[in-house]
Amino acid sequence: MRFAFVLCVLGALSACETVQPWEKGTLSKKEMAWEPDVMEANLRGQIHASKEASSGGTGAAGGGCGCN
Amino acid sequence: MRLFRYLLISCLCAPWVHAAGVAVGDNAHSVILPNLPDNGATTSLVDLRGKVVYLDFWASWCGPCRLSFPQLEALRTELGPDGFEVLAINVDEFEADALAFLEETPVSYPVVRDATGATPADWGILGMPTGFLIDRQGIVRKVHQGYRKNDGAGLRVEIVSLLGE
Numbered sequence: 284m285r286f287a288f289v290l291c292v293l294g295a296l297s298a299c300e301t302v303q304p305w306e307k308g309t310l311s312k313k314e315m316a317w318e319p320d321v322m323e324a325n326l327r328g329q330i331h332a333s334k335e336a337s338s339g340g341t342g343a344a345g346g347g348c349g350c351n
Numbered sequence: 352m353r354l355f356r357y358l359l360i361s362c363l364c365a366p367w368v369h370a371a372g373v374a375v376g377d378n379a380h381s382v383i384l385p386n387l388p389d390n391g392a393t394t395s396l397v398d399l400r401g402k403v404v405y406l407d408f409w410a411s412w413c414g415p416c417r418l419s420f421p422q423l424e425a426l427r428t429e430l431g432p433d434g435f436e437v438l439a440i441n442v443d444e445f446e447a448d449a450l451a452f453l454e455e456t457p458v459s460y461p462v463v464r465d466a467t468g469a470t471p472a473d474w475g476i477l478g479m480p481t482g483f484l485i486d487r488q489g490i491v492r493k494v495h496q497g498y499r500k501n502d503g504a505g506l507r508v509e510i511v512s513l514l515g516e
Contacts, residue, residue, distance in 0.1 A: 304478050305442035305471040311412040 372475015375494060379485045380473055382406070384463035387441055387449060394461045397489075399436050403513045405506070406483040407439045408471055411452035413479040415498035420456045422503035426510065427460050433514045434487070436460065442471050442479075482506075486513050 302310065309315065318324035332338035373380055382396035396406065407423060409416040423437050437460035443449040449464060465471070474483065477496060484493035484506070493509055495502070 303468065303472065304476055304481075305408065305410065305468055306444075307479070308410060308412045308444050308448070 372473075373483065373491055373494075374475075375491055377491050379404075379406070379483070379489050379491055382438070382440070382463075382470060384440065384465050384470065387446070387453070387462045387464040389446070389464075394438065394463050396438060396485075399438060400489050401487055402434045402436045403430075403487060403510055404485040405435075405437045405510070406474075406485060407437060407480060408442060408474070408476050408482070409439055409480045410441065410443050411448040412443070416480045417452075417456060418500055419480055419482075419498040419502070420458055422506075424458045424460065426503065426507055427458075430507075430510055430514065435510055435514060438463065440465055440470055442466075442468065484509060484513065486516065 313319055328338065379396060383393050385391075385393050396404065405423060405426075407419065409419070420439075423439075427435060427437050437458075439458070439460065439462045441449045441462060441464040443452075443464070444466065446464065446466070453462065471481075474481075480498055482493075482495040482498075483491050484495065486492050492513060495506065
């Protein structure tokens with residue numbers, strides 16, 4: 284039970300926060316993107332795929348409206 | 352010991368506890384917010400009772416919002432005389448961003464602003480933009496999430512149907 288209490292306190296202390304859909308203004312800025320230059324990222328991706336014979340696995344979910 | 356168990360369960364469940372929001376068939380919640388651009392006055396959703404209202408939550412950083420504004424403006428110009436109104440709620444963090452958007456995409460319908468996030472939380476917004484089509488009695492009849500380029504035609508059919516009720 285003491286362990287459960289410690290776990291509970293640790294959980295409450297964590298900095299995890301759900302970003303609400305209307306709070307994604309900063310996240311949608313260009314400088315917050317994994318790849319600021321989409322064209323260059325695609326080019327690099329193609330070269331990487333041809334060299335490694337594998338592709339994908341570079342995407343990330345995000346954006347409040349599925350657009351940015 | 353039992354107290355600890357309750358504490359543990361409530362801590363673990365906390366991330367999944369959300370406000371219920373507004374769904375189809377519910378009465379529209381109260382909205383009273385300052386106008387944008389700020390002229391010292393507020394606009395209230397209740398004042399639009401008797402009209403078919405499209406309540407649109409938007410932000411300047413949201414791509415589909417940019418798409419929706421001219422279409423909503425056209426719908427309002429066409430169907431406004433029959434009793435259709437749009438009320439747009441801006442949720443931008445910075446007012447300047449919203450004003451720059453409105454300068455690029457001017458609209459004649461009322462725009463209000465909620466920088467606190469209380470209104471979108473109260474309405475249970477899951478993505479941007481989200482629109483609520485509210486009938487003349489103040490009941491939510493449709494929740495429209497996102498916006499694609501052909502959505503205006505579908506919306507028009509539903510608005511005309513609600514105006515005829």
